[in-house]
Amino acid sequence: MQHKLFPRAGAVAEDGWSPKVEGAKDYxxxxxxxxxxxxRWKQAGVEVADSAFAVTFATTQSRGVALGAPKVGVTLATQAPFGAIRYTLDGTAPTAKSKLYTGALSVKSGLVVTASSFAPDGAMLAAPRRFDTSREALLTTTNGQLAACPGQSLWLRLPLDADATTNGPAYNINIFDPCQADDHAPLAHAKAVTVSIARIPRNFGLAHDVWTQATHYPTSAHGELVASLGCKEAAAANAKDPKAAHHDPLPGAKVLASWALPDPKTAPQRFDVHAVLPADLAMQDESNVCFQFTSPLSDPLYSVEKVVWSEQGQ
Known part of the structure; x- marks a missing residue:
């Protein structure tokens, strides 16, 4: 909860207590x-989220091109434009004396870029973040890299346990219709897929919004996870059909894999499912693949923790 409040509380105070100004504010x-x-908050024992100053990474090439290139182009950025980004390429944590980031990097495939942002006095603003350029990493899509399915939004970021007292993983999720999309799936390089799944308590009293939940038609007791190819195009083609969203996959999309979800009373809270991809479908890099959960509304929610595309068909 403290991560949700801080440093946002500072922004609320700034906006509420500062005199109104015309034009842009002094960000x-x-x-x-x-x-x-x-x-000061940290000295008082407050857990302050560092995400605003955390370094994020992006490749300058598509995943398919990066997988076939001897070098990978990498850009570094932070949400809040403050301080300086410094990085290393040897796996060590950067310091205030590490190399200053001034523009896109071109690194040998397989190297790890470790970066952090630093205040003008040299103090580290956020914990170091790592970006792995190995083949396995480029074939992996994490929860934070997954997008919302077409026409949806990932409204919340939820922990595994609402009553957790220590730091732990949190997951982007749409509580009205749990579905996430890999918009840049490297399917020309993939022969199999492994999906890591997190089960999250359905602790929501939706009141009048209860009717906005999507109802699916599962074929097993606790629903399925359905991976479908071309869901973005299928959503556009069925935009005028309100019933289409209840079909899995959407009419026009192609099923890549489907897994029955286990009994939430006996299954672990985090688990993996695996499938060999169908050989009769034409696969291309930069494909869009949706991962739709069809569990009944009486069961918990689910979120995709990560997707690992494999070049081995087993």
Whole structure:
């Protein structure tokens, strides 16, 4: 909960207590004042989220091109434009004296880029983040990299347990219709897929919004996870059909794999499913693949933790 409140509380205070101004607000000035306030919060024992200053990574090539290239182009950025990004290529954590990021990197395939942002006085603003350029990493799509399925939004980021007292994983999820999409699936390189799944308690009293939940038609007791190819095009083609969203997959999409979900009373909270991809479908890189959960509304929610595309067909 503290991660949700801090440092957002600083932004709320800034907006509520500052005089109203015409035009753009002084965002750089706010960030300069926020950074020492974050230090004070931390000294008081507050768990402050560092995501605003955490380094994020992106490749300059498509995944398919990166998989076939001797070097991978990597860009680094932070949500909040404050401080400087510094990085290493030897696996060690960066310091205030590490190499300064000034533009897109071109690194040998297989290297790990480790980066963090630093305040003007050299203090680290966020824990180091790593970006692995190995083949296995490029064939993996994490929860944070998955998009919402067409026409949806990933409204919330939820932990495994609402009553957790320590830091742990959290997952992007649409509680009205759990579905996530890999919009850049490297299917020309993939022969199999492994999906890691997290089960999340359905602790929501939706009141009048209960009718916005999507009802699916599962074929097993606790529903399925259905992976379908071409869901974006199928959603566009069926945009005027309100009943289409209840079909799995959407009319026009192709099923890549389907797994029956286990009994939530006996199954582990995190588990993997695996399938060999059908050989009779034409596969291309940068494909869009949707992962739709069809569990009944009486069961818990689910979120895809990661998708690993495999070049081995087994």
């Amino acid at each position: 750089p000035g706010f960030l300069a004042r926020l950074e020492p306030q974050i230090r």
